[in-house]
Amino acid sequence: MGGIAVGVCGWTDPALVRSGWYPSGSRDAEGRLRYYAERFPVVEADATYYALPSARNSELWAARTPPGFRFDVKAFSLLTGHPTRAAALPADLRPAFARGPRNPRDADPALLDEIWGRFSGALEPLRSAGRLGALLFQFPPWLAPGARAEEFIGRCAERTDGWPVAVEFRHPAWWQRETADRTEALLSGLGMAAVAVDMTQTLPASVPPVTPVTSPDTAVVRxxxxxxxxxxxxxxxxxxxxxxxxxxxxWLPRIRSLADRADTVHVLFNNCCGDAAVRAAETMQELLSEAVR
Structure with a gap:
């Protein structure tokens, strides 16, 4: 499959654990990750959106996966402008956070710098071991295109300079016909990879299934x-x-087109209900292998 890696969003999802996909004897934390990594070359860690990660976990993830395996890591909620509970922060940062503005995008820059420093520091063992794929910055659905949004994204790019970042927009206007070129130019200029999405196309909030490549290194499909x-x-x-x-x-021709334009394509399934995501990922791996043959 060349540079195409298929996986799922979250290997510890309770619904997946309950589904029986993990065999008996592989249901503890170490067993689950080792079993998963034998079957897929990439996974998305999404617990990092809800709470800051720890360096110890990064070390364990690296130790329990083979060379070539990659973790895409979801950025902490406050860094992407999402509502964040004070309890999700380390105890010493909660007083400063509680005094801050209600809009996370206007949070104290010094506080955000401290949070980013702890977040990136905790991921450094993963990065040093060559296991880090991309940091996923999933912006909230109310972040619509405009000067203020572009300024906020620019600040995110400054904070993550030197790190591989992929961006998913939840507001559909970013990728509609009249704004798509500007969005692509924005991400390309900031060195951020665009995330393509598959979802229902019947809702006002549906994001179009476009597949721009804004980084020569990485493209992501969720x-x-x-x-x-x-x-x-x-x-x-x-x-x-x-x-x-x-x-x-x-999606096969779209994914192959992405692979022609980026060194690595991560295809991740987020339909996390029971074992639906891993079953879809298994089928996609088979389809891609058949296409190559």
């Missing part, structure tokens, strides 16, 4: 499922979708 409950209901409602072979086949 499959969210095609539930029409996107943005509403429980997590299970939002992500409940079992991809058919026909739906995955639609």
């Amino acid at each position: 499959f969210h499922g095609r539930s029409t409950a996107w943005g509403t209901g429980s997590k299970e409602d939002r992500y409940r979708h079992a991809y058919s072979t026909a739906e995955l086949t639609e």
Whole structure:
């Protein structure tokens, strides 16, 4: 498959653990990761969105995976402008955070610098071991195109200078016809890789399935499922979708086109309901292998 790596978003999702995909004897933390890494070459770590990671976990992740395996790591919520609970921060930073503005995008730059320093420091063992794929900056659905949003993204780029960053926009206007060229130029100029998404196209919030390449190093595709409950209901409602072979086949020429323009393509399944994501990832690996043959 060349530079195409397929995996899922989160190997510790409770629904996946309960599904029975992990065999008996491989259900502890170490066993799950080792079993997963035998079957897929990449995974997205999303727990880092909810709380700052630890260097110890990075060391364990690196030790439990083979050379060539990669972790895409989701950026902490406050760094991407999402609402963040004070309890999600280390205890010594909570007082400063509690005094700050309600809009996370206007948080104290010194506080954000400290959070970024701790976040990146915790990931340094992963990076040093050659296991870091990309940092995923998933911006909130209310971040619409405009000068203020571009300024915020520019500040994120300054803070992450030297790190591999992939950007997913949740507001559909970024990739609509009249703004797509400007969005592509913005990310290219900042050295950030664009994330393509698959999701239902029947909602006002649906992001178009475009596949721009804004970094020669990396392109990312995230499959969210095609539930029409996107943005509403429980997590299970939002992500409940079992991809058919026909739906995955639609993406083969798009993924091959990405691989022609970027050194590495990460294809990640986020339809985390039971074992739906790993089953879709397995099927996609088979389809890509057959296409190569």
